[in-house]
Amino acid sequence: MASKNRPDRLQVGKNHSFWQSWLHAWNGLKTVVIEERNMRTHLVVGALALAFGWWVGLSADQWLWLCLAIFMVMLCEINNTIAENLCDLVTGPHYHPLAKKIKDIAAGAVVFAAAFAVLVGLILFVPKLWPLVRAWF
16 A cells, blocks of 8 residues: 555546645745745734734725735735746756746746835835824924
């Protein structure tokens, strides 16, 4: 009888249930968090933004913008990780200019999303902080 962890027992077909799909998705998210330093940074910064949003008392509309910005950065980071892994799978340890181009474009998407998140943060938080800053000076 084959062992549970042997290669001949690894799943290669479609998932058979919703829960099996959910488990694979959860494992993918855990992998990105464990293996990608930038994703951990995005999680920490996102958590700080959420805590700060709670502290300043964001409205429901403002919460939606903040969450959109945070999730967009994380989704772009996940896609960047996918692009990097696919390029590495195809090219192996060898340099290929097209693989570099793909990785650079995916990284650029993360930067673009992060710039959007910064803009959203400025729009949401500067008006809340400005009275506090003015009171100090």
